[in-house]
Amino acid sequence: MGKVWIEKIFDDPEIYVLRVDDGKIRYFEAVWEIPEGITYNAYLLKLPKATVLVDGWKSDYSEEFLKTLSKLVDPAEITHVIVHHTEPDHSGTLPKVLEANGYRAKILCSAFAKKLLENFYDITENVNVVSDGERVNLSGKTFRFLMVPWLHWPDTMVTYLEEDGVLLGCDVGGGYSMPNALDDSSDSVVREYLPFVTKYVVTVIGHYRKYILENLEKLKSLPIKAILPGHGLVWRRSPEILLRHYLEVAQGKVEEGKVLVLYDSMYGFVEKLMDEVLKRLDGFGMKPVVFKFSDSERSFVSDVLSHVPSSQALIFGVSTYEAHLHPVVEHAVRLIAEKASYEKPVLVFSVHGWAGVAEKVMGEILGKTHLKVVEFVEVRGGKTEEAKIGEAIEKLLKTLGR
Secondary structure (H helix, E strand, O other), X not given: OOOEEEEEEEOOOEEEEEEEEEOOOXXXXXXXXXXXXXXXXXXXXXXXXXXEEEOOXXXXXXXXXXXXXXXXXXXXXXXXXXXXXXXXXXXXXXXXXXXXXXXXXXXXXXXXXXXXXXXXXXXXXXXXXXXOOOEEEEOOEEEEEEEXXXXXXXXXXXXXXXXXXXXXXXXXXXXXXXXXXXXXXXXXXXXXXXXXXXXXXXXXXXXXXXXXXXXXXXXXOOOOOEEEEOOOOEEOOOHHHHHHHHHHHHHOOOOOOEEEEEEEEOOOHHHHHHHHHHHHHHHOOOEXXXXXXXXXXXXXXXXXXXXXXXXXXXXEEEEEEOOEEOHHHHHHHHHHHHHOOOOOEEEEEEEEOOOOOHHHHHHHHXXXXXXXXXXXXXXXXXXXOHHHHHHXXXXXXXHOOO
16 A cells, blocks of 8 residues: 555645555556556545535545545535546546445536446436536635546546635646655755656647647636646645646757657667767767667666657667567657657668668658658668768758757
8 A cells, every 4th residue: 555645735725635655556557657656636625515525546545545535524524526537547436435425425527527437437326517617606615617628538627716726637737756745845856756747748648739738728817826636746836837847848848959869779780870879969969868678678668758848859770670660669659659749850770681661661650740750771780871870960950950
């Protein structure tokens, strides 16, 4: 069982965070490598005439959630449950909560979430659909519901407490890892945490990147004083830092000189070629971030993706494998194409023994994205082809205006 946190984070309205640290998880959504773990955050609002539970935890922690919740309130006293997003890492504890509540609480959710609650848990009783912009007054507080579809499911909404400027965001505002603090009051904690926000945004919401921009525009008019997300830190000191970070990741704001380099090497031929590439990049003052798949090491694809937004360019080194691309690199490239299709220039270097295929296959994959291949360089076996490498890198740098 991971560490459980319970803390009152606001006095008026009286809001508590209930957080559990999931250090057992290794692959979020059974895809993304997250050795750093993740938290699940729920919130309880104790108002004079209403008790409102906001979201929940993963079902693995149902019993612990009920114990934690019961330290703050008798579950039977909960009057409303807000379900922002039905993905089971946030809704998994809901069946047990409703059972302990006697099914008295009103569930507030989007129309799409209502369908999913029935599909997932056969929950149909007392489910109340709210519409975009709808305001509900609970015990003198105005809860304004805003639909933010595709962040990252079609059911997703957020809740804004109008009198207090508090945004309850669920996945909106989330990040990976288990920070050693509850909120953003420490600059060092924020610095350590933000890279995990980048990784989360790209891997979880990256496919719907344009909706991040659209929905942030929708939220921009709100005077937000705090953000309470479903994962990671609570932002009650500087929520603008989180919003700006989300925007920069969605836009693909680059770090000057940063180049993402990804390659496989089965027997050292590609590595020999890429060593020459890296030497040339260093010579031009570039800052390569290198990920490698070999017989002795393997990078995490989730980490690769997290560096795409801030890179000025991408460089791939690929082996030919059974008349195709090396399968591990192909998998990584396809995920980049799916989750991180930014307008960035690309170089592709490939090694083959008897027939080259990289230009054809990589062209097919990247041709459907915003990533633009500047040059393909294919070489045979252990040859390095320094002249071709130099020409390709100079062409790339010219594209970058360097």
